[in-house]
Amino acid sequence: MSVSTVSRVLTGSAPVNPETRQKVETVLQKYNFRPSRLARNLSYQRSMMIGVILPDITNPFFSTLYAEMQRHAIANDYSLLLFNAMNNLNLESEGLAYLAHHQVDGLIFLGGRVNEINPTAEHQRELAAFAAQVPTVIVNGAMPDSQTVTICTDERGGIAQVVDHLVGLGHQRIALLGGSDHITVTRNRQQAFREEMAAFGLPVNEAWLITEGFSIESGDRVMRTLLQLAEQPTAVIAINDLVALGILKAARRQHIDVPRQLSLVGFDDVYLAAVSTPELTSVSHRYDVLGRTIVETMIRRINGENTPESILIEMQLVIRDSCQPPETP
DSSP states (O other): OOHHHHHHHHHHHHOOHHHHHHHHHHHHHHOOOOOHHHHHHHTTOOEEEEEEEESSSTSHHHHHHHHHHHHHHTTTTTTTEEEEETTOOHHHHHHHHHHHHHSSEEEEEESGGGBBSSOOHHHHHHHHHHHHHSSSSEEEEEOOTTTOOEEEEEEHHHHHHHHHHHHHHOOOOEEEEEBBBBBHHHHHHHHHHHHHHHHHTOOOOGGGEOBBSSSSSHHHHHHHHHHHSSSSSSEEEEESSSHHHHHHHHHHHTTTTTTTTOOEOSSSGGGGGGGGSSSBEEEEEEEEHHHHHHHHHHHHHHHHHHOEEEEEEOEEEEESSHHHHHOOO
16 A cells, blocks of 8 residues: 555545545554644645734634634644734734734634724735735724725614614613724714614714713713713613623612613623623624634635625614613602
8 A cells, every 4th residue: 555545544645545535544543643733734734724813802892702712723723823912003003914924714803903094004914914924814903005804793773673672672772892993893883873874763862972982981081970960771782791781880870770771881891791680681702603603714715716705794782781761750
């Protein structure tokens, strides 16, 4: 039995007579042989690594999605090489150099410059140059003039589900709190909020669209700002679950009962939403579906297969305990 025959059985690179294949597999099983992954990678001239750049691994949205991507990558014999940019746009440049040095087969880019409404010309150029050489997938963002695939969850649809749920409970005075004015996530969700409120014939109180950031601390601050206003909403949509937890903290400090006096909805459905008090109604990115779609699309790009330039994934409202009909006057 020749070495080339065994190689063809191991790699599936060419047809092998069924009887011969059975003999080879019997011998391999007898000696518990496992092919060297390193040798296989070298033969294909691939690292079998996919690079990931994200802004903050401590943010549960990114860590949860990363874990799902890793699970699906491992199932496809790939490893993920993470670069945590620590919310520093310039550090992302070092990440691109780091991943290029390690010869990753593809790049998954989340947050940071791909979420900037006006990214700098240099940041655009860097990512475009990398994407011209390495298959690149951008998640929930975009970068002009770059050869990338964009995979996004349907934020507009998510906001629509939230507004529909709150209006269905009887709320008409609804606020949207949190986010940053220079980030596309904020712009997209605010725009969707305006459109959905208009669809129900409801006004948007511009004073109730307050941006302070994406953290628990910013949620605390934005709620304190809201409470200083003369007119108050009966329901609040937070830009994400961390902001929602900060709002909940500030409301509790002011002895405001959620949901009896104020209904509250988060966004992202991170694990903290299910363990808060009350448990937080939120909008899920369906992390398993999103993670699998990202990895499978990435691998198809690496293999030179055709893929859509953009993919949109439906979000899902998860109803828990933080909303109820508004109190009657």
